[in-house]
Amino acid sequence: METIGVLALQGSFAEHMQALRKIAGINPILVKTADELARVDRLIIPGGESTTIGKLLNTTGLSINLCKRILSGMPVWGTCAGLILLAKKIDDEQPHLAVMDICVKRNAYGSQLASFECQKLIPEISNTPINMVFIRAPQIISVSGTTKILAEYEGKIIAAQQNRMLATAFHPELTADLSVHNYFLRL
Amino acid sequence: MTDIAKLNRDLAKMLKGGVIMDVTNVTEAKIAEEAGAVAVMALERVPSDIRKEGGVARMSDPKMINEIKMAVSIPVMAKVRIGHFVEAQILEALQIDYIDESEVLTPADNLYHIDKHAFKIPFVCGARNLGEALRRICEGASMIRTKGEAGTGNVVEAVRHMRAITNEIHQLTNQPTAEWMTFAKEHGAPYELVAQIAKTGKLPVVNFAAGGIATPADAALMMQLGSDGVFVGSGIFRSDNPAKRAKAIVMAVSYYQDPKVLAEVSSDLGDAMKGIEIAEIPEGQTFAKRGW
Numbered sequence: 001m002e003t004i005g006v007l008a009l010q011g012s013f014a015e016h017m018q019a020l021r022k023i024a025g026i027n028p029i030l031v032k033t034a035d036e037l038a039r040v041d042r043l044i045i046p047g048g049e050s051t052t053i054g055k056l057l058n059t060t061g062l063s064i065n066l067c068k069r070i071l072s073g074m075p076v077w078g079t080c081a082g083l084i085l086l087a088k089k090i091d092d093e094q095p096h097l098a099v100m101d102i103c104v105k106r107n108a109y110g111s112q113l114a115s116f117e118c119q120k121l122i123p124e125i126s127n128t129p130i131n132m133v134f135i136r137a138p139q140i141i142s143v144s145g146t147t148k149i150l151a152e153y154e155g156k157i158i159a160a161q162q163n164r165m166l167a168t169a170f171h172p173e174l175t176a177d178l179s180v181h182n183y184f185l186r187l
Numbered sequence: 188m189t190d191i192a193k194l195n196r197d198l199a200k201m202l203k204g205g206v207i208m209d210v211t212n213v214t215e216a217k218i219a220e221e222a223g224a225v226a227v228m229a230l231e232r233v234p235s236d237i238r239k240e241g242g243v244a245r246m247s248d249p250k251m252i253n254e255i256k257m258a259v260s261i262p263v264m265a266k267v268r269i270g271h272f273v274e275a276q277i278l279e280a281l282q283i284d285y286i287d288e289s290e291v292l293t294p295a296d297n298l299y300h301i302d303k304h305a306f307k308i309p310f311v312c313g314a315r316n317l318g319e320a321l322r323r324i325c326e327g328a329s330m331i332r333t334k335g336e337a338g339t340g341n342v343v344e345a346v347r348h349m350r351a352i353t354n355e356i357h358q359l360t361n362q363p364t365a366e367w368m369t370f371a372k373e374h375g376a377p378y379e380l381v382a383q384i385a386k387t388g389k390l391p392v393v394n395f396a397a398g399g400i401a402t403p404a405d406a407a408l409m410m411q412l413g414s415d416g417v418f419v420g421s422g423i424f425r426s427d428n429p430a431k432r433a434k435a436i437v438m439a440v441s442y443y444q445d446p447k448v449l450a451e452v453s454s455d456l457g458d459a460m461k462g463i464e465i466a467e468i469p470e471g472q473t474f475a476k477r478g479w
Contacts, residue, residue: 055223
């Protein structure tokens with residue numbers, strides 16, 4: 001049985017755990033230490049504040065282990081803040097893990113007053129439209145290298161994939177729809 | 188299609204496991220962001236100064252709030268007086284991320300809180316017990332925090348309020364349906380929310396701890412008691428070494444269950460804010476009793 005980690009330094013890790021517990025045949029665990037990271041086969045980096053999670057990754061030294069695991073092929077999925085942490089380029093600050101060939105703009109839509117929900121079909125992921133929640137969401141400005149664009153909404157890239165790295169600007173963990181979680185488990 | 192109430196509750200979920208810090212200027216806001224705060228609360232005077240200086244405490248100058256908003260990338264919150272819906276309209280126009288309808292400021296209405304459903308911007312409100320939390324949620328608050336006793340550096344009231352909420356939820360989940368209405372009546376709580384909590388065993392919104400948190404140990408204590416995160420007001424910028432203490436409290440909230448990490452981050456922080464014994468506060472000058 002695969003062990004699926006959810007990085008639990010800050011943010012919506014409990015919501016990801018709740019979603020993973022609905023999926024049979026996997027063992028979801030919270031990851032806060034290097035030992036816990038070593039036990040997982042895949043890792044989700046949740047939503048939250050990217051600056052907070054990024055600083056905690058550095059303070060704890062966890063970022064070094066995490067980069068090594070990702071570069072050696074461990075599947076990883078970043079939602080919202082997680083997407084920012086994966087990016088090699090961020091418009092207004094230094095990158096964090098810098099493993100994925102995407103360029104990201106933080107808070108691309110503005111303050112909380114600009115947060116929104118929508119539905120959108122992503123054929124690679126599911127054959128029905130996915131409910132998407134955007135909260136102070138980032139935008140992928142551009143992709144390079146082997147990164148593929150999975151979805152755009154109103155001209156903005158909202159999901160991308162590079163090999164076994166998945167990035168979504170929205171929060172599947174806040175909805176009952178498990179299709180993105182299931183897609184990540186197949187990567 | 189967009190359900191604003193749900194989106195606003197969802198934003199609070201993104202703050203979980205984090206520390207929201209009171210800041211009074213751009214320099215402090217940058218220190219807070221650099222330390223790993225998940226959000227800042229922009230205000231002119233921290234609660235301990237409001238307590239010392241007295242007078243009427245009001246919403247902060249929009250100019251100062253805007254400067255802080257421009258200076259940091261993390262969410263910005265600001266306080267309005269209880270019941271002062273025009274201050275709230277002004278903060279909404281400033282397009283900040285969250286409004287705190289706060290007992291730390293001097294109440295503007297002695298009977299009513301703001302009708303928060305009339306706004307698009309989310310609100311956080313203080314509570315001392317489950318009934319008060321549910322009244323605020325019913326009015327439209329998308330996040331709750333314990334009141335504690337702000338500006339004292341004394342965690343005892345935050346503990347009291349967190350324990351009260353947890354115990355009352357526990358009590359309610361063990362009561363048969365027939366007893367829910369009497370519970371609602373006795374706690375001054377809306378029946379529909381009482382019934383919902385009896386079934387789910389938890390608040391429908393995120394609940395942070397606030398009021399008197401001054402050390403990493405205080406923050407971890409509140410997390411172990413079930414808080415989703417913490418607000419630190421005077422505790423950081425009225426201490427010896429704000430940058431170091433802020434960073435330590437951020438670590439303590441993430442690793443609240445790991446005493447070794449807590450020992451490490453608690454070391455050599457310099458003096459915490461001095462603090463006040465609650466019993467020494469003159470009658471009628473406690474903030475927590477404000478709110479209806």
